[in-house]
Amino acid sequence: MFGIHRPVKKELLKYGDLPFTLLRSSRKTVALQVTAADDLVVRAPHGISQGEIITILNARMPWILEKREAMRKANEDSELPESHYFDGALFPLHNGRVTIRLEENPEAKLYTISLQEGYQGMELRLRGASLPPDVCKLLVSRWGRKYAADWFRGRVDEWAAKIGVTYRSLYIKETKTRWGSCSSIGNINLHWKLIMLSDRLSDYVIVHELCHRLELNHSAAFWKMVESQIPDYAERRKELRAVEKKILSW
Numbered sequence: 723m724f725g726i727h728r729p730v731k732k733e734l735l736k737y738g739d740l741p742f743t744l745l746r747s748s749r750k751t752v753a754l755q756v757t758a759a760d761d762l763v764v765r766a767p768h769g770i771s772q773g774e775i776i777t778i779l780n781a782r783m784p785w786i787l788e789k790r791e792a793m794r795k796a797n798e799d800s801e802l803p804e805s806h807y808f809d810g811a812l813f814p815l816h817n818g819r820v821t822i823r824l825e826e827n828p829e830a831k832l833y834t835i836s837l838q839e840g841y842q843g844m845e846l847r848l849r850g851a852s853l854p855p856d857v858c859k860l861l862v863s864r865w866g867r868k869y870a871a872d873w874f875r876g877r878v879d880e881w882a883a884k885i886g887v888t889y890r891s892l893y894i895k896e897t898k899t900r901w902g903s904c905s906s907i908g909n910i911n912l913h914w915k916l917i918m919l920s921d922r923l924s925d926y927v928i929v930h931e932l933c934h935r936l937e938l939n940h941s942a943a944f945w946k947m948v949e950s951q952i953p954d955y956a957e958r959r960k961e962l963r964a965v966e967k968k969i970l971s972w
Contacts, residue, residue, distance in 0.1 A: 731768070737779050740786075744775065752778055755843035756789040765839070785842070807858035813846055814918040814969075820844040824853045833857070835865045863896065863914070870894045870914040874928070878910060881928050885951060887935040898970065901927045901962070904934035915969050919962070926958040 731746040742762040752770065755763040766775055779786070809824040820837065823845045833850035840847075848861055871894045878892055890908035896915070903911045910931050916924040929951045937944035948955050 735772070737776060740779075742779075746770075753839060753842065754778075754782055754786065756786065762786060762790075789842075807855045807862065813862070815844075815846075816917065817920050820846050822858070823847045824858070825849045826853050827851060833861055835861045837865075837869070866914040866917060867894050867896070870912065870917050873917060874912055874924070877925065878912075878928055878932070881925070881951070882932055882935075885929070885932050885935075885947075887932055889932065889935060901966065902931045904931045904938070906938060908935060913970070915972060918969055918972065919965070923958055923962050926952055926955055926962065929955075 733744040733746070735742055735744050740762065742764055745763065745765045746768045747765065749765060749767055751767070752775065753765045755765070764775060764779070807822065809822065811822045812819040813822050821840065821843065823840065825847060827849065828851050830849060830851045833848070835846065835848045837844060837846050839845070846862070846865075848858055850857065850861075871892070874894070875892060878889070882889060888908070889904075889910045891910070893909060893911045894914050895911050897913060901913050901916060905911070910928075912927065912931070916927060930948060933944055933947045933951070937947060945955075952958065
């Protein structure tokens, strides 16, 4: 017999002066997340009452306040976290950060890595017999390439249609100094670490490379084309240069 799948139900609520988003789904436990935008998200089972949720919020209030303060500080700080691979480290992903969780098991035969929801938000979980930093870095790099390929395919297609160009193939790479490139035969190459930047910066790189499909240079005509799609491209380009050394050497 097949079970009945109940869709996610979204509610915007308040606990005192604290607004939060309640997402009810078929999950079995309650999870709290403070997003990079300083929003509180509560994920809960369909059957739990609002009273029970308020009780949980009251018990977790010290953690919520601490997390919100940390997010505010992170948003004010232009520097991204150091590139350390350890349990509890924060890994930048799109417009926020996920927590790295290491689960070592001496009897494990394989190494695995997955992005999944944890008790306090999204986690990048690495599992294996031994997880020293060099092994973690390799696992994250392999995972990042696949994740980036899945993520950017849709964004490249969307921007290509908007600009009115086509491309031959999309390749996800890891280079030392370049975020992306466009070959003379129409291949778009993107660095997988673009997933570690905000979407506004990765979109700039995508648009930049797609505009090369019409202007394979950096002429005035090329930059005018980029500006027609992203009016504040100069600001984004400056932001990208400010963080690229640290991210590309991650």
